[in-house]
Amino acid sequence: MQLFALGINHHSAPLNLRERVAFQADVQAEALASLMRAKLVREAAILSTCNRTELYCATERPEAIADWLAEWHRIELPQLAPHLFTLPKDQAVRHVFRVASGLDSMVLGEAQILGQMKQAARLADEAGALGALLHKLFQKSFSVAKEVRSTTAIGANVVSMAAAAVRLAERIFESVDSQRVLFIGAGEMVELCAAHFAGAKPRQITIANRTLTRAEALAARFGGQAVGLEKVPEILHQHDIVVSCTASPLPIIGLGMVESALKARRRRPMVMVDLAVPRDIETEVASLDDVFIYTVDDLAQIVQAGIESRQQAVVQAEAIISDEVSDFLHWIEARDAVPAIRALRGHAEDLRRAELERALQRLARGEDAQEVLEALSHGLTNKLLHGPTQYLNRPDHAEAGDGADLIRRIFNIGRR
Structure with missing residues (x-):
C-alpha cells in the first residue's frame, strides 16, 4: 500500500x-x-x-x-x-x-x-x-x-479569515463601530469572526443559530443578543453587516429575503460575508445593487499586509518541511523493511538452531569438543553465506557489479 x-x-x-x-x-x-x-x-x-x-x-x-x-x-x-x-x-x-x-x-x-x-x-x-x-x-x-x-515569522502580521471579514466590512463602512453585525451560525469560524468584530466595538452584535443555547452562550461572551435561526427574515433589515457560516446543505438567506430587507432599509447598503461551503447565501443576491457580498475566495484579495516578512518566513518554513519530509520518508522505508528484517532474522535463527542441534548430538556421542566447535562455526558460516554467494555467482553479468556493491554495503566490506 x-x-x-x-x-x-x-x-x-x-x-x-x-x-x-x-x-x-x-x-x-x-x-x-x-x-x-x-x-x-x-x-x-x-x-x-x-x-x-x-x-x-x-x-x-x-x-x-x-x-x-x-x-x-x-x-x-x-x-x-x-x-x-x-x-x-x-x-x-x-x-x-x-x-x-x-x-x-x-x-x-x-x-x-x-x-x-x-x-x-x-x-x-x-x-x-x-x-x-x-x-x-x-x-x-x-x-x-x-x-x-x-x-519562523509565518504567523506575524497574518490576516486570518476572521480578520479578513472585518477588513471587507471596512471597505464599505469606514468604521465598524457604528454598525450592527449579525452572525449566522455558532461554530468556530463565527466565534473567531465575532471576536474580531467585537474588537472593533460595533454598535450591536446578534448571533442567530438553529440551537438557541449555543447562540446565547456565544452572544454572552461578546455582549450581544441571541435569536433562533427562524428569526433571521424578521431581523435581517436591522443589520448592516451579515457574516454567515453554517453547515446547512442549502442556502439560509435567499434573494427574496434580502430584497425585503433592503426595502425596509430604504436601500441603505449591506455587507454580507458568506464563509460557508456550501454557501449560505444564494448566489443571485450578488445581483442586487445595494448588497456587497463576499465569499471565501474573495478573502485572498485583501491579504497584503506583512507580505514581505511572511514570504521570508515561507523560505524558512519550506526548509524545515524539506528536512521533516526526508525524516518521515526514512521512517516509511524503515517500516517497509520490517517484514524483510524479521524474515532474515528468522532464517538466521533457524540455521543457528540446526547447527547447534547437530553440534550437541556430536558432543553427546563423545566427539572432540574442539572439532565440534570448528565444524559448528564452518557450518554456520557456509549456510549464512550460501545465499549471497549463489547470488554473486549468477550468470547475469549485467547486474554483477551492482550485486557485488550491494553485498559489500550489506556486510560492510571495504573495496580492495
Whole structure:
C-alpha cells in the first residue's frame, strides 16, 4: 500500500465545485466506512474545509478513489477530473506538512487549518480508518506545524479569515463601530469572526443559530443578543453587516429575503460575508445593487499586509518541511523493511538452531569438543553465506557489479 493525497482545493477548483464536493462532519464516518467496505483503501482520512476537500489514503488504487469521490457526490467524473490532484508518497507527505503549517492556505500562515486537521484525524480514528501510517503522518504534521510557527515569522502580521471579514466590512463602512453585525451560525469560524468584530466595538452584535443555547452562550461572551435561526427574515433589515457560516446543505438567506430587507432599509447598503461551503447565501443576491457580498475566495484579495516578512518566513518554513519530509520518508522505508528484517532474522535463527542441534548430538556421542566447535562455526558460516554467494555467482553479468556493491554495503566490506 502506498501513501497518496488526492482531492481539490482553492488552487485547483472554483468555489461552486468545492462546495459540491465538501463533506460535512456528520457524514465523514459514513464516507470512510464506504471506502473501507469497498476495500479501496487500507487507511483513509478526509480533510474538508471551505478551501479544500482532500483525502489522505494508504491505497494501491488512487484512480478508484477519484471514481468513488465523484460517485459519492453524484458528480460526473469528467466534470471533476480536471480539478483533481493526486500526489504520491513524498509529494503527499510534503503537501500534508505544508497544509498543516498554513503554507497552502488562502490566507498564508492562518492557524485554523491545524485544528481542522486534528478534527479530520479524530474523525478518521473514530471511524476505524486511521492506521499506523496515517496516525504517524498526522502526528508528524502537527509537530512540523508547531516548529514552523514557533521558529519562523509565518504567523506575524497574518490576516486570518476572521480578520479578513472585518477588513471587507471596512471597505464599505469606514468604521465598524457604528454598525450592527449579525452572525449566522455558532461554530468556530463565527466565534473567531465575532471576536474580531467585537474588537472593533460595533454598535450591536446578534448571533442567530438553529440551537438557541449555543447562540446565547456565544452572544454572552461578546455582549450581544441571541435569536433562533427562524428569526433571521424578521431581523435581517436591522443589520448592516451579515457574516454567515453554517453547515446547512442549502442556502439560509435567499434573494427574496434580502430584497425585503433592503426595502425596509430604504436601500441603505449591506455587507454580507458568506464563509460557508456550501454557501449560505444564494448566489443571485450578488445581483442586487445595494448588497456587497463576499465569499471565501474573495478573502485572498485583501491579504497584503506583512507580505514581505511572511514570504521570508515561507523560505524558512519550506526548509524545515524539506528536512521533516526526508525524516518521515526514512521512517516509511524503515517500516517497509520490517517484514524483510524479521524474515532474515528468522532464517538466521533457524540455521543457528540446526547447527547447534547437530553440534550437541556430536558432543553427546563423545566427539572432540574442539572439532565440534570448528565444524559448528564452518557450518554456520557456509549456510549464512550460501545465499549471497549463489547470488554473486549468477550468470547475469549485467547486474554483477551492482550485486557485488550491494553485498559489500550489506556486510560492510571495504573495496580492495
